[in-house]
Amino acid sequence: MELIDHNLRTLKKYFSMDFYLRVCAQKPSEIVELQNDFYGEGIAAKCYQQVSLFLKTPTHLSLSFSSNTHTYTHQLCINKLNSIADNLGRNANSKPQRGTLVILGLGAGYHINKLMSEIRYTDVIVIEPDEKHYAMACQHINFASLKAECQSRGGSLTLLNTENYQQFLTQVKQLVKKQGVHLLADISVYRHYSTPMMDRIFSDFKQWRNGFASMWGYLEDELLGLKHTCENYQNTRVGAHENIFSEFSSFPVLIVGNGPSLDKDLQHIKTQQDRALIVSCGTSLSTLMKVGVTPDFHIEMERTSVNFEIKEDELCDPRIKGVVLITLSTIYPKLMQQFDRRIVFTKGNDLGAELASLSCKGSKPLYHCNPTVTNMAVAAFLRMGFNNIVLLGCDYGYIDQNKHHSQLSSYYDPNNALSNVSFDNEMAVMGNFRPHVFTSRIFNEARSAQERLLAQYPLAQVKNASDGAFIEGTQPVEFTELCFSSNGKSEVLSKIKEYAVEHTGSKLDCGAYFSHANERLNSLKQSVGRANSVTGVVSILNAFIVGLRENKDSLIYEILLSGSIKYIVGTIASHINHLPLSSWTDYDTQMRKELQSMLDALMKKLSHG
Numbered sequence: 300m301e302l303i304d305h306n307l308r309t310l311k312k313y314f315s316m317d318f319y320l321r322v323c324a325q326k327p328s329e330i331v332e333l334q335n336d337f338y339g340e341g342i343a344a345k346c347y348q349q350v351s352l353f354l355k356t357p358t359h360l361s362l363s364f365s366s367n368t369h370t371y372t373h374q375l376c377i378n379k380l381n382s383i384a385d386n387l388g389r390n391a392n393s394k395p396q397r398g399t400l401v402i403l404g405l406g407a408g409y410h411i412n413k414l415m416s417e418i419r420y421t422d423v424i425v426i427e428p429d430e431k432h433y434a435m436a437c438q439h440i441n442f443a444s445l446k447a448e449c450q451s452r453g454g455s456l457t458l459l460n461t462e463n464y465q466q467f468l469t470q471v472k473q474l475v476k477k478q479g480v481h482l483l484a485d486i487s488v489y490r491h492y493s494t495p496m497m498d499r500i501f502s503d504f505k506q507w508r509n510g511f512a513s514m515w516g517y518l519e520d521e522l523l524g525l526k527h528t529c530e531n532y533q534n535t536r537v538g539a540h541e542n543i544f545s546e547f548s549s550f551p552v553l554i555v556g557n558g559p560s561l562d563k564d565l566q567h568i569k570t571q572q573d574r575a576l577i578v579s580c581g582t583s584l585s586t587l588m589k590v591g592v593t594p595d596f597h598i599e600m601e602r603t604s605v606n607f608e609i610k611e612d613e614l615c616d617p618r619i620k621g622v623v624l625i626t627l628s629t630i631y632p633k634l635m636q637q638f639d640r641r642i643v644f645t646k647g648n649d650l651g652a653e654l655a656s657l658s659c660k661g662s663k664p665l666y667h668c669n670p671t672v673t674n675m676a677v678a679a680f681l682r683m684g685f686n687n688i689v690l691l692g693c694d695y696g697y698i699d700q701n702k703h704h705s706q707l708s709s710y711y712d713p714n715n716a717l718s719n720v721s722f723d724n725e726m727a728v729m730g731n732f733r734p735h736v737f738t739s740r741i742f743n744e745a746r747s748a749q750e751r752l753l754a755q756y757p758l759a760q761v762k763n764a765s766d767g768a769f770i771e772g773t774q775p776v777e778f779t780e781l782c783f784s785s786n787g788k789s790e791v792l793s794k795i796k797e798y799a800v801e802h803t804g805s806k807l808d809c810g811a812y813f814s815h816a817n818e819r820l821n822s823l824k825q826s827v828g829r830a831n832s833v834t835g836v837v838s839i840l841n842a843f844i845v846g847l848r849e850n851k852d853s854l855i856y857e858i859l860l861s862g863s864i865k866y867i868v869g870t871i872a873s874h875i876n877h878l879p880l881s882s883w884t885d886y887d888t889q890m891r892k893e894l895q896s897m898l899d900a901l902m903k904k905l906s907h908g
Contacts, residue, residue, distance in 0.1 A: 303315055306437040309446065313458040318430060323722070325434035326536045333431055337406060337492075338762050342439070346409035349491070354417055358501070359398075359487040360508050363391060363873045364866060370902065371519050373863040374586070374896040376871050378527070383889045384874040387882040395485040395876040397421045403500055404491030405432045408440035414489060414719070415445075421454030424474065425463045426500065428592045433460075453834050464499050468507060475511050479841030480865045481872035483512050505726050509740045510747060512869070514670060516862035518901055521650045524602050524629035528651030531635055533804040537643045537655070539663035543798065545684030547791045551575040551783045556673040557583035557592070558694025560766035561705040561897070564778045565590050568691065574783035575689070576791065578625075581672035582717070583692060585613045586707045595792060596623045597638070598676045599630055600646075600669065607634040607718055623799045625679050627668065628652070640799035644668070644679060650858045654807055657855070667752035671695075671745040678752055686759045691778060694767025695746040696738035700724050728731075729769040736767055746770055812855055817902045819847075819856065833875055833887035840868045863901060867894060 311319050366378040400420040402411060405427035414420065423445070427433060430667055436442075446456040457474060461467045463692060473481050485509060490501045500507070531537070535887075553568065553575045555561065561583065568577065572592055579587050579594035587594055596620065599606070607614065614637050624638035627646045645652035647666035655662075665682060668675040673693045675784055680688060697703045703722040709715040713729070724737035728746070746768045753772030755759060765780035823843045830836045844864055847857040871890060878886055 303437045306440075306442050306786070309442040310433060310437070310458070314460060316702060319461050321430040322437075325431055328433070330435050330438065332477065334407070337435075342411045342505070345485075346407060346491075347413050350410050350413045350417070350489075353414075353489055354734055355601075356708070357487055358489070358504065359485070360505060361391065361395070361873065361876070362484050362486075362512055362869055363510075364870050366824060371517055372897055372900045373517050373861075373866045375900075376867060376893055380867075380870050381875060381889055381892045383886060383893070384878060387886050389874060389881055391877055392439055393417060393877050396878070396880060397872070397876050398455070398485035398487060399424065399454075399482045401486065401488045401500075402426060402491065403488065403497040404494075405436050406491050407438075408436035410489065410491055411445060412440060415448065415705050418487070419452065420487070421449060421452040422457070422478070423449055423454070425456045425472070426459055426467065426497065428460050428462050428494075428496070430460070433458075451754050453838075461496070464503075467496070467500055468510075471507070472511060477845065478885055478889075479837070479844070480512070480515075480869050481837055481841065483508060483870035484869055485876045491784045500845065506728070506743055506747075509726075510744055513740065514746050514859065515865045517866065518859060518863045518904060520602070521859050521862075522904065524646075524649060525651045525654070527602055527628070527630060527632055527650075528628040528645075528655070529807045530632045531579060531628050531643065532631065532655070532807050534632070535635065535641060535643050535802045535804065537645055538660065540642055540644065540679075540683050541663060542684040543681075544791075544795060547787075548684050548686045548792075550685065550687060550791050551781075551786060552578060552678070552680050552686060552688045554578045554580065554673060554676045554690055554693065555583045555587060556580050556671075556690070556692040556694065556765070557704050557708050558584055558692040558765055558767055559697055559699075559702045559704060561586060561692030562707065563766070564691050564708075564764060565592075567779050568592055571781075573784055573788060574785050574855050576685075576788070576790075580676050582610065582704070582708050582710070585610065585709055586617070586705045587709050588613055588616065588618065593618050594622055596625055598626065598633060598672045599626045600672050600675045602629045602631060604631050607631050621796070623795060624780045625676070627675070628655075641761075641800050641802075642679070642683075644682070648854075648858060650855060651807065653855045654812070657753070658808060667748045667755075670741050670748065674745055674748050677749060681752070681756050681759055686756070688759065688761045689776075689778065689781065690761065690763045690765050690770070690773065693749075693763070693765045693770075694736070695742040695749075695765075695770070696720065696728060696730070696736035697767040698733075698736055698766075700737060730767070731763055731769045731775045732766050742768070749773075811906045812859075814825050816856055817905050819843075820860065820898050820902050820905070824895050827891055827894055829897070830891075833871065833883050833890065836887070836891065837871055840864055840871075843869075860901075865895075867897070 364377050366381045396422050399422040402425045459470055483732045488504050501644045534640055552694050576595040577594040580598045624641040628643055644665040647664040665678050668678040700722050704710040710717045722739055725739050727735040730736045750771045761773045762776045763773035826839045830839050844861045
């Protein structure tokens with residue numbers, strides 16, 4: 300009874316009062332009955348046996364960042380840290396010295412202590428929705444001791460009463476945001492028993508892990524976007540454009556991506572081009588032009604000059620002179636100037652958008668508009684008031700990794716730089732018209748972003764005619780089964796083009812934000828020098844990222860600085876997890892030198908704007 304009371308006092312600190320009281324209300328006789336039904340005889344032995352099976356083939360993912368030739372400040376640091384770790388004996392396939400353990404199902408709990416005795420997990424996250432299981436575990440394990448053990452290893456114990464998959468994603472995302480991305484460096488998922496929710500968490504492990512480790516951004520990319528935003532603001536109107544065309548909400552919009560399934564629908568697009576708005580997205584412009592279809596709208600969002608140079612021939616084609624460009628303020632200015640008619644949004648979680656907002660020149664940013672141009676297309680047309688959307692070639696996956704885009708696309712032109720791009724079968728996801736398709740990390744994040752966006756527009760009718768990944772919130776349909784009314788397109792286009800030709804400029808000012816960011820980086824540099832260990836450095840970096848959100852201007856500093864630092868946190872964590880403990884001191888000494896040099900380089904770049 301003393302153990303139970305002790306455990307209940309610990310659980311009270313983790314849960315809402317409602318859930319805690321439900322745990323306390325469980326009767327001993329009901330717990331005995333649950334144990335007998337769940338385990339039968341030999342509870343601990345059965346838990347240990349399951350652990351032994353798990354350890355033969357652990358469900359585990361390690362995160363690491365490869366060395367490459369990019370010259371971004373954080374990447375140069377990663378290259379040097381990788382060399383240091385390799386010289387000190389890093390073994391990426393070794394049992395990790397530290398790691399995160401996600402427990403799906405608590406039961407009696409004996410499996411947790413057994414797993415921690417076999418692998419040096421530092422952070423334990425328990426997913427258990429049932430108060431009966433928490434009550435059962437109170438009779439068998441000591442939660443306070445478990446918490447203390449995690450803390451002694453430099454980690455933490457998290458107990459969650461998660462009720463559904465989306466809540467799981469939200470809770471773990473917040474946990475990573477609060478504690479740090481080192482949680483993702485080495486992570487295991489242990490399923491003690493099955494429910495539909497736990498089975499999905501288990502089967503989608505790689506998807507959600509990759510999602511949490513995606514789209515961090517980095518300083519140079521933010522500075523480039525800001526430079527373009529400042530220039531574009533002077534030459535065009537940037538706005539929210541919310542529901543400006545809602546009177547045409549039911550008019551069909553064909554959003555054309557360049558996925559491999561586009562090829563099957565090209566001819567039907569030609570038959571329907573006078574009855575629907577045609578929207579080309581990035582490289583699908585050249586594919587459409589090759590079959591004689593000139594889109595009504597074109598979507599671009601990449602900020603680098605290379606994006607323009609790769610597609611310069613089609614972007615300067617006289618046939619698209621009347622096309623309306625829909626884009627973000629971060630776009631390469633020369634690309635924007637190719638279009639007389641344009642509708643420009645600010646991007647959610649973007650440095651320029653935040654600075655514009657603080658200078659009272661901002662507007663409601665466009666969220667869920669990346670990582671691909673088709674994400675932006677759907678976000679923009681829903682924002683503008685269109686609710687009848689058809690997705691074509693928005694595959695976010697492929698049946699064959701060698702056929703990852705339309706066969707007419709520049710990806711298969713040996714004279715185009717895009718032909719050097721390759722794709723792997725990183726994971727399988729549910730297909731739109733077939734059991735599954737293969738996908739990449741970026742494509743899968745694009746699919747997830749579409750689902751998050753569509754959840755905010757429950758009245759939208761979005762039909763997915765792409766033979767790729769299934770997108771929750773869309774209706775699978777064969778495009779050839781769709782025919783549209785022949786009336787009204789000229790009126791719709793006339794009003795949109797009239798709106799898109801108006802351009803008024805304004806000026807943005809970065810003010811003192813960059814100098815303040817440098818002060819923060821310099822303070823971080825000093826703190827790194829005072830850290831008492833390599834894990835202390837990780838803690839300081841994590842605390843720095845959290846601290847970027849502390850005041851009203853915090854989103855500016857978080858956007859500007861956090862991404863570059865996150866990459867280093869992930870790199871250091873992945874290194875020490877797979878280095879011998881005897882090498883940690885040497886790694887720490889050499890790592891700090893490179894980290895402080897990186898911080899100096901970041902400050903120099905900020906000083907030069």
